[in-house]
Amino acid sequence: xxxxxxxxxxxxxxxxxxxxxxxxxxxxxxxxxxxxxxxxxxxxxxxxxxxxxxxxxxxxxxxxxxxxxxxxxxxxxxxxxxxxxxxxxxxxxxxxxxxxxxxxxxxxxxxxxxxxxxxxxxxxxxxxxxxxxxxxxxxxxxxxxxxxxxxxxxxxxxxxxxxxxxxxxxxxxxxxxxxxxxxxxxxxxxxxxxxxxxxxxxxxxxxxxxxxxxxx
Amino acid sequence: xxxxxxxxxxxxxxxxxxxxxxxxxxxxxxxxxxxxxxxxxxxxxxxxxxxxxxxxxxxxxxxxxxxxxxxxxxxxxxxxxxxxxxxxxxxxxxxxxxxxxxxxxxxxxxxxxxxxxxxxxxxxxxxxxxxxxxxxxxxxxxxxxxxxxxxxxxxxxxxxxxxxxxxxxxxxxxxxxxxxxxxxxxxxxxxxxxxxxxxxxxxxxxxxxxxxxxxx
Numbered sequence: 001x002x003x004x005x006x007x008x009x010x011x012x013x014x015x016x017x018x019x020x021x022x023x024x025x026x027x028x029x030x031x032x033x034x035x036x037x038x039x040x041x042x043x044x045x046x047x048x049x050x051x052x053x054x055x056x057x058x059x060x061x062x063x064x065x066x067x068x069x070x071x072x073x074x075x076x077x078x079x080x081x082x083x084x085x086x087x088x089x090x091x092x093x094x095x096x097x098x099x100x101x102x103x104x105x106x107x108x109x110x111x112x113x114x115x116x117x118x119x120x121x122x123x124x125x126x127x128x129x130x131x132x133x134x135x136x137x138x139x140x141x142x143x144x145x146x147x148x149x150x151x152x153x154x155x156x157x158x159x160x161x162x163x164x165x166x167x168x169x170x171x172x173x174x175x176x177x178x179x180x181x182x183x184x185x186x187x188x189x190x191x192x193x194x195x196x197x198x199x200x201x202x203x204x205x206x207x208x209x210x211x212x213x214x215x216x
Numbered sequence: 217x218x219x220x221x222x223x224x225x226x227x228x229x230x231x232x233x234x235x236x237x238x239x240x241x242x243x244x245x246x247x248x249x250x251x252x253x254x255x256x257x258x259x260x261x262x263x264x265x266x267x268x269x270x271x272x273x274x275x276x277x278x279x280x281x282x283x284x285x286x287x288x289x290x291x292x293x294x295x296x297x298x299x300x301x302x303x304x305x306x307x308x309x310x311x312x313x314x315x316x317x318x319x320x321x322x323x324x325x326x327x328x329x330x331x332x333x334x335x336x337x338x339x340x341x342x343x344x345x346x347x348x349x350x351x352x353x354x355x356x357x358x359x360x361x362x363x364x365x366x367x368x369x370x371x372x373x374x375x376x377x378x379x380x381x382x383x384x385x386x387x388x389x390x391x392x393x394x395x396x397x398x399x400x401x402x403x404x405x406x407x408x409x410x411x412x413x414x415x416x417x418x419x420x421x422x423x424x425x426x427x428x429x430x431x432x
Contacts, residue, residue, distance in 0.1 A: 038255045039338050039367060040359025067339060069366050090369055092308065092339035120367070122255050123283060123308035123337050142358035142381065143256025150285050151255060151336070153306055165358065171387050173414075198389075 017096035021131025028108040037138035039120030042164040045197035065094040093124040126153035134159040145179035160191040167196040233312035237347025244324040253354035255336030258380040261413035281310040309340040342369035350375040361395035376407040383412040
């Protein structure tokens with residue numbers, strides 16, 4: 001029982017700081033996404049295609065979360081935008097205080113959208129509010145069509161689902177319609193995009209949706 | 217500081233029960249694997265191919281760990297072996313007490329190998345000893361070649377690495393030699409297998425290794 005109490009306190013503390021982050025985003029009129037997925041489903045590639053497509057249209061800052069290495073931040077460097085790398089050193093998710101510290105290194109006055117790329121983990125990040133406006137879950141076709149049912153938490157808490165790597169569908173055993181159906185069974189409110197970072201399919205639609213959300 | 221203390225106590229309690237599990241395996245001469253990977257890298261498919269290949273050669277029992285659903289246990293049912301499903305209901309890893317409870321439902325006298333399929337998560341399961349003889353990490357080619365460096369914990373603690381989905385290499389941007397090199401940089405002791413559950417490539421080698429380990 002002690003452990004449960006402590007965990008609740010950790011989440012309460014997290015939520016307090018998440019509210020501060022949310023207030024900071026609001027104060028500066030900054031929209032924010034928290035991008036969550038399994039390792040290797042293509043979060044960083046989607047970010048790259050997004051930055052290329054939205055280049056010059058809006059001012060974007062990126063917070064990269066990784067268990068180890070700053071490879072992802074290095075991949076962002078070529079876009080000449082503000083990037084902060086958080087290395088959790090074994091930690092399985094980002095939390096609001098980590099994001100708060102990262103936000104202090106970004107000049108929010110010159111930003112319209114902050115994209116937070118979480119640690120690759122379909123379980124733990126679902127429970128941590130970072131103060132973001134929306135969680136976006138990425139599921140790649142290579143992971144199979146059953147993932148929304150097996151890992152429902154993040155699909156329930158997300159506003160949109162990006163089904164990535166659709167170019168690989170001819171070579172794998174994944175039923176795209178079933179994947180979409182399973183996701184919408186868990187969360188009927190999900191907006192669903194189908195993308196390939198190789199062919200760039202679906203990237204314009206996803207980016208148009210971002211622009212629409214930001215302009216609201 | 218309180219939280220760290222509590223976490224240490226949780227791990228200490230886990231390790232106590234892991235030692236009991238280990239003693240139970242030893243008492244019955246049962247070998248045991250703890251299969252760890254990202255969601256959708258093919259753990260259950262590898263299990264299916266393994267059970268088909270080793271059919272009749274050794275007596276195998278399976279413990280399936282999932283955040284939600286008993287789909288994986290259902291996939292095992294056709295092999296007519298003892299299967300116990302653990303549903304963590306949001307929990308991000310198996311722990312030793314969960315496995316202890318599952319082991320009580322298996323007649324250990326009639327088993328030579330227990331394979332534990334952990335929750336799909338490349339981070340948290342790395343830190344939890346279940347009492348297993350060896351951790352086996354699965355990384356699929358579609359996840360990219362940088363995963364050992366980005367999620368070093370489980371690669372450090374594993375005895376073998378199964379690189380799965382090698383049939384997809386012609387269609388994706390993954391350098392197999394680099395993936396292997398990155399894994400061996402983290403852990404030079406790793407035995408590495410390259411498999412495809414579609415073509416069955418590498419399955420005989422992996423199964424021979426299992427038989428060799430069990431006979432020792």
